[in-house]
Amino acid sequence: MPNPQEDPMLKYQIMTTPAGPLTIVVGPTSAVRAAGFTTDVGELVSLIHPRLRGEAVPADDVGPVTYQVRSYFDGDLTALDEVEVEQLTEGAFMSHAWRVMREIKPGSPVTYTQFAELAGRPAAVRAAAAACARNPVALFTPCHRVLRLDGSLGGYRWGLPVKRQLLDHEA
Incomplete structure (x- = not known):
């Protein structure tokens, strides 16, 4: 992984x-470090782990990621x-x-309970929910x-209308 000091x-x-x-937001290798449905770059950079943060400058495109989106x-x-x-x-489970x-x-959403099971810790539903809440790379992760559990949307950092639009797009 690149060293941000370099x-x-x-x-x-x-x-x-x-x-x-x-x-x-991408790093020097064009890997996505943060993404979200906002225009507030500072908010996104603050979500990046401190070891991967740096100054963010605008670009016309961010490499192949632009095409993929x-x-x-x-x-x-x-x-x-x-x-x-x-x-x-910092946590192994979160990673x-x-x-x-x-x-x-796409088109196959899971519940928080199912997600905890997929992650190998069926009793860790709250930790699974925390992984969703702390995800800095929305859309890509x-x-x-x-x-x-009841199939309703739950929370989403970028708003429930965005979550609904994404799920409808993938259905």
Whole structure:
């Protein structure tokens, strides 16, 4: 993983999408370090683990990620599977849960309970929910695909209308 002290420069792009403005922050290798349905770059940078943070500067595009996002919203629901992400956390379960979350397929949302089971800790429903809540790479690590036990939307950092639009797009 790159050392931010070697090249602390992050690039970001704000894209217009059917779900609203999507800001994507990438590191020197073009791996996504933060993403969210906001235009507040500072908010996104604050979600990045301190070892991966740096100064964020605007870019016309953020490499292949730009193409993959356009492909996703044009109907290729697996386009984001190829996007590399860089997520760090202090907890082993959180890191594992984020990797597992990336395996939840479009159109096949799971409940928090099912997500905890997929992550190998069936009793850790609250920890699974925390992994969703602390996810800095929305859309690419698809926390929007995790629902309440009754199938309702639950929470979403970027708003329930965005979560609903993403799930409807993937249905």
